Amino acid sequence: MSSTTLAPSLKWESLNLSDVVFNTIKNHFKFKCMTPIQVESIKNILEKKKDVAAEAVTGSGKTLAFLVPMLELILKRSDPLKKHEVGGLIISPTRELATQTSHVLDEFLINIDNITQMLTLGGNPIETDVKAFNKNGANILVATPGRLEDLLTRKIPNFHLHKSLKSLEMLVLDEADKLLELGFEKSINTVLQYLPTQRRTGLFSATQTKQVAMLVKAGLRNPVMVIVKEKHCLNPKSKQVESVSTPLALQNFYTLCDADKKFAYLVTFLKKHGLNLKYMLFLSTCACVEYFSIILRSLIPEINVFSLHGKMNNKRYKIFDLFCKADRGILLCTDVMARGVDIPEVNWVIQYDPPSNASSFVHRAGRTARVGKNGSSLVMLMPNEDAYVHFIYSNQKVILDLMPQIEVNNLDEVIDKVRKRQLKDRTLFDKANKAFVSYIQAYSKHECHLLLRIKDLEFGKLATGFGLLRLPKMPELKNKVVTDFVPVDIDFNSIKYQNNEREASRQKKLQNYMETGIWPGQIKHKKGLKQTVAWVxxxxxxxxxxxxxxxxxxxxxxxxxxxxxxxxxxxxxxxxxxxxxxxxxxxxxxxxxxxxxxxxxxxxxxxxxxx
The missing domain is CATH 1.10.287 (Helix Hairpins)
Structure with missing residues (x-):
């Protein structure tokens, strides 16, 4: 594999692009100059006719780096593509990223009459995609890997996508490392078997892994490796410079905060920096997103709170679109939003906990400071996690600066409000327990488990920080003495659901239990009752x-x-x-x-x- 030396940024006029492509870049995207990744990727694909494996920091303009050459290859064909001939194929790891790529492509195709595109995603009925392709065709296909594999391998009457791909000019694997990390290697290998070898191929990602390197060897012919790194001055006096994995316009901070003070710190932080800004808050589990979004709305009613995670299915698109269009607010999300998605004007990315793997740290932080704009990120660490600062530097070349101190004086007030909110609705009481349990389980599976050890967690303080009314039953707490947690002294059966139907059902079961001593669902055996157990x-x-x-x-x-x-x-x-x-x-x-x-x-x- 050959490598390339990065050229300085060039104006788009320096390339011999088709008028419709150039005018869209100039008038819609308003980009005068190309970024280094765009210069090298486009030149190698179009002029040198090379395959490209590109690694660049988040927000460096990778989408245009592959869309422009793809459109040029299709437009400059000697024989124009027919209705059902696919000339460009883009595979993305998530629905959000695929949808966003499709939207960017739409801006080009508005002014191009003879090229069409189709977006195909998992989660929708496959019959809908088959019907749409048979009726309208598609010259460019944007797809998630599982759905694409299904379309190619399933025997569907009067549907022959594999024949349509024989005219393929260019294949793009967007966020290639994430595709492999999510377990799509088998799907990608299956798809590659249906594609012609005489094509251009591009692998684009913010991080390269061994798996990606193996895919480069298997799927690319005579590839060029394009790597873009930002240079950071470690010591202004000695002028020592080192490559880093995040944009120079991004300031990365960390703070050390006790487990019981983390949520109170977050509330203080948001009020201090202003509720008129745009924030993204990354949490470790779907249950945490659901729980914290509810209590954040109750504690700061004047802030626009959006929540999004992987189990929301089609509802995700609407929320994602609303947050993109919003001028201010906070999006609580899991790592489903960590890759590739471009959300305008995000001022702060806050990581409530270190992500499950090191590469996700870079991608999370990269949701701000995109395409040369300024932005900031903050990771909230507990005292037992302080070694993570050195780890993320040595592993991902991310330099973290200590956040200027913020005094948390509202701890008792915040915890009291959260607990009172749970006492009003048993649904929130259930969500709090589920969020806590899911957090512990996620923590135990952390990639960096040698540094972030579950035995070092202060379970009592952590439960206090979640605003729990009592400690839930779970394996991790079995035979464990917790001294730093004070449960609320109440009859927990007195907490009611606000939903009348749900509460009526619970009351009926509770009445049955009071009369018989058996909770509905318990099974009576010869030796006695089989007690119901916690879901975990x-x-x-x-x-x-x-x-x-x-x-x-x-x-x-x-x-x-x-x-x-x-x-x-x-x-x-x-x-x-x-x-x-x-x-x-x-x-x-x-x-x-x-x-x-x-x-x-x-x-x-x-x-x-x-x-």
């Missing part, structure tokens, strides 16, 4: 039973194999012993003949008699 315990037991069945099945298979091998060995052994006895007799006869103890006639008779 039930899930844990279910996993244990599944693992036990798996081990039992493997053991049975192993025993069967060993039994067959033993029987075979026994048969072989028995047969060989019989042969050895015959051989011993023959040798004895031969010795007797040699020593003239028997005659030749006797030997022939006895030897022949053995036959």
């Amino acid at each position: 315990d039930a899930k844990q037991k279910k996993l244990e039973r599944r693992e036990k069945r798996k081990r039992k099945k493997e053991l049975k298979k192993q025993m069967e194999l060993e039994g067959k091998a033993k029987m075979r060995k026994k048969r072989e052994q028995a047969f060989s012993e019989e042969e050895l006895k015959d051989l011993a007799k023959d040798i004895a006869l031969m010795k007797k003949l040699k020593n003239k103890k028997i005659s030749k006639e006797q030997f022939d008779m006895e030897f022949g008699g053995e036959l």
Whole structure:
């Protein structure tokens, strides 16, 4: 693989682009100069006819770096594409990123009559995509990998996408490392089998991994590696310069905050920096997003709160669009929003916890300070996580500065309000417990578990920070003495659901329990009642039973194999012993003949008699 030296930024006029492509860049996107990644990617693909594996910091303009050459290759074909011929294929890891790429492509295609596109995503009925393609065709296909694999491999009457791909000019794998990280390697390999080898291919990502390097070797012909790194001056006096993974326009901060003060710190931080700004708050689980978005609305009613996570399905698009169009507000989300999506004017990215893997840190922070604009990011660390600052620098070349101190004087007030809010609605009480449990489970599976150890967590302070009324039942707290948590002294059966139907159902079950001592759902056995258990315990037991069945099945298979091998060995052994006895007799006869103890006639008779 060859590499390339990055050229300085050039004006778009320096490229021999089609008028419709150039005018869209100039009039709609209003970009006068290309970024380094755009210069090298476009020149290598169009002029040098090379495949490109591009690595660049987030917000560096990778989308135009592959859309422009793709459009040029299609527009300058000697024979224009027919309605159902696919000349460009873009594979994105998430629905949001695929949708955003499709929207950017739409801006170009408004002025191009003879090129069409189609967006195909998982989660929608496949019949809808088949019908749309058969009716309208598509010269450029933007897809998520699972749906694309399904369209290619499923036998669908009167639908032949693999034939349409024979005219492919360019394939793009956007956020290639995320595609592999999410387990789409098999899908991508399947898709590659249906594509012509005579094509241009581009891999674009903010980070490169070993898996991406293997994909480069397998899927690219004579590729060029294009790497864009920002230079950061570590010491102004010595002028020591080092490459970093985030844009220079992005300031990365960290703060050390006790577990019980984290949410109070967040509230203080938002009020201090202003509610007229645009924030993104990354949380570790879907349950945390749901819970904290509710209590944040109640604590700061004047702020626009948006929430988005991977389990929301089609509702995600509407919320994403609303936040993009909003002038201010805060979006609470999981890592589903960490990659590639371009949200205008995000001032701050706040990471409530370190992400599950190091590369996600870069992508989270990269949602701000995009395309040369300024932005800031903050990661909130607990005292036991202070080593993460050095880790993220050594692993991802991200330099974190200590955030100027913010005094948290509202801890008791915040916790009191959160608890009172739960007492008003049992739904929030349930969500609080679920969020806490999911947080602990996610923490235990952290990639950096040698530094972020679950045994170092202060469970009591953490539960206080979540505003819990009591500690939930969970394996991690079994036989653990928690001294730094004070539960609320109330009858928890008195907490009601605001939803009347749900509360009526609960009251009915509670009445049944008061009369019989049996909660509906409990099973009566000879030895007594089988008590209902917390959902997390039930899930844990279910996993244990599944693992036990798996081990039992493997053991049975192993025993069967060993039994067959033993029987075979026994048969072989028995047969060989019989042969050895015959051989011993023959040798004895031969010795007797040699020593003239028997005659030749006797030997022939006895030897022949053995036959």
